[in-house]
Amino acid sequence: MTLAHKKNIFIELGKFLSQFSENENIKRFDVLQNDLFFDAFADLIALSQSHNGWYTPEQVHFAVKSWAEALTKENLDRWLSAYEIVEKEPKSVGLILAGNIPLVGFHDFLSVLISGNKALVKTSSNDQHLLPFLAKYIIALEPEFKDYITFVDGKLENFDAVIATGSNNTSRYFEYYFKDKPSIIRKNRNSVAVLTGKESKEDLVNLGEDIFRYFGLGCRNVSKLFVPKGYVFDPFFEALFEYQDVIHYEKYANNYDYNKAVFLMSNFKLLDNGFLTIKEDPSYASPISSVFYEFYEDENELVSRLEDDAVQIQCIVSKDAIPNSIPFGKTQKPELWDYADDVDTLTFLQSI
Structure with a gap:
C-alpha cells in the first residue's frame, strides 16, 4: 500500500x-x-x-x-x-x-x-x-x-x-x-493549569472541561492548579458549577464521597463545592473528584519548576502565562502531531 x-x-x-x-x-x-x-x-x-x-x-x-x-x-x-x-x-x-x-x-x-x-x-x-x-x-x-x-x-x-x-x-x-x-x-503523567487571577469566566469554564472530561481519568486532564499567592477561588468554583451534573454518575460520586472522607479523616483543609474538592498539595497526581493546588509568587520561578518536573507533566494549560502552554479547554483535543510524553512516535517507528 x-x-x-x-x-x-x-x-x-x-x-x-x-x-x-x-x-x-x-x-x-x-x-x-x-x-x-x-x-x-x-x-x-x-x-x-x-x-x-x-x-x-x-x-x-x-x-x-x-x-x-x-x-x-x-x-x-x-x-x-x-x-x-x-x-x-x-x-x-x-x-x-x-x-x-x-x-x-x-x-x-x-x-x-x-x-x-x-x-x-x-x-x-x-x-x-x-x-x-x-x-x-x-x-x-x-x-x-x-x-x-x-x-x-x-x-x-x-x-x-x-x-x-x-x-x-x-x-x-x-x-x-x-x-x-x-x-x-x-x-x-499529569497535567497542570497555571492561573494568574486575570482569567475570564469563559476561561475558567473551559478549564472545567480540562478537569472533568472523561471524569478526570486521562493523563491530559488537569489534576493540579498553580495559583498566585492570595488567589480567591470563588470565581473558579462559580465557573465550574456548569459541570455539577458529574456527581450524578455513580462511579464518580462514589469516588467523591470516598476521597472526601479520606481527606477529612486526615484533617486536611479542603475547599469543596459538592462535586469537586480542592486541596493544597505539592503532588501532581490528585485522586478522581479532586484537584490539588499550590501557590506561587514568581512566574519565572514557576516556569523553572515546571521545566525541572517536565517528566511528570503531560500538558500545561494557561492563558499565555507559560510558554508553549495549551489554551483552556483544549487538553483532550490533541492534534495528530501532539505526541504523548513528547516522544515522536513516527520518528521512532521509522528508526526500527
Missing part, C-alpha cells in the same frame, strides 16, 4: 466517525461500508458503559468526535509533511494499550499502520471493543490491512519493537521485559 492510499483509508474512517454524535447519529450515504457498520457502531457506543462503567455514551461520543475531527486530509497532510516515510519491509510493533479513556491507544495504532509497519495489539481489559471494531472497518475498506493488524489475547510474542503504556509500577516490568527490543515505555 502506498502512503497516499493509507491516508485515504483513514480519511474515510474519519468520515465514518463523523456520523456519530451525542445528540443524533446521522447516516450519510456517501460513507463507505455504512450498510455493514453504521448500526453496529451506534449499538457499540450505546453498550460501552456496560463494558466499562466510565465509558458513558457522552464520553465515548466525545472521543469519537475528536478522532473524526483529527482524521481529515488537511490534518493528515500536515502531520505527515514533517516526515519522509519510505516503503520498506514492515516490522511487527507490539502495542500494549491503556484503557483509562476511550480509544486512548488509537494514535499509536494509527502511527504504526501509517508508517508501513504491522500492529500487534494487546488491548486493555477496560477497552476491548472500540479499537477492534474500527480495525474491522478499515480492513473492510482495504483487505490488505488484515495482514497488518493482529489483536493478541495472551502473551505478546514475535515482535520487533514495542510501545507500552502503563503506570510507574508496570513501566518497571515493561522496561525489564522489553530491554532487548526498541521501545517506547510510557509512565504516569
Whole structure:
C-alpha cells in the first residue's frame, strides 16, 4: 500500500466517525461500508458503559468526535509533511494499550499502520471493543490491512519493537521485559493549569472541561492548579458549577464521597463545592473528584519548576502565562502531531 492510499483509508474512517454524535447519529450515504457498520457502531457506543462503567455514551461520543475531527486530509497532510516515510519491509510493533479513556491507544495504532509497519495489539481489559471494531472497518475498506493488524489475547510474542503504556509500577516490568527490543515505555503523567487571577469566566469554564472530561481519568486532564499567592477561588468554583451534573454518575460520586472522607479523616483543609474538592498539595497526581493546588509568587520561578518536573507533566494549560502552554479547554483535543510524553512516535517507528 502506498502512503497516499493509507491516508485515504483513514480519511474515510474519519468520515465514518463523523456520523456519530451525542445528540443524533446521522447516516450519510456517501460513507463507505455504512450498510455493514453504521448500526453496529451506534449499538457499540450505546453498550460501552456496560463494558466499562466510565465509558458513558457522552464520553465515548466525545472521543469519537475528536478522532473524526483529527482524521481529515488537511490534518493528515500536515502531520505527515514533517516526515519522509519510505516503503520498506514492515516490522511487527507490539502495542500494549491503556484503557483509562476511550480509544486512548488509537494514535499509536494509527502511527504504526501509517508508517508501513504491522500492529500487534494487546488491548486493555477496560477497552476491548472500540479499537477492534474500527480495525474491522478499515480492513473492510482495504483487505490488505488484515495482514497488518493482529489483536493478541495472551502473551505478546514475535515482535520487533514495542510501545507500552502503563503506570510507574508496570513501566518497571515493561522496561525489564522489553530491554532487548526498541521501545517506547510510557509512565504516569499529569497535567497542570497555571492561573494568574486575570482569567475570564469563559476561561475558567473551559478549564472545567480540562478537569472533568472523561471524569478526570486521562493523563491530559488537569489534576493540579498553580495559583498566585492570595488567589480567591470563588470565581473558579462559580465557573465550574456548569459541570455539577458529574456527581450524578455513580462511579464518580462514589469516588467523591470516598476521597472526601479520606481527606477529612486526615484533617486536611479542603475547599469543596459538592462535586469537586480542592486541596493544597505539592503532588501532581490528585485522586478522581479532586484537584490539588499550590501557590506561587514568581512566574519565572514557576516556569523553572515546571521545566525541572517536565517528566511528570503531560500538558500545561494557561492563558499565555507559560510558554508553549495549551489554551483552556483544549487538553483532550490533541492534534495528530501532539505526541504523548513528547516522544515522536513516527520518528521512532521509522528508526526500527
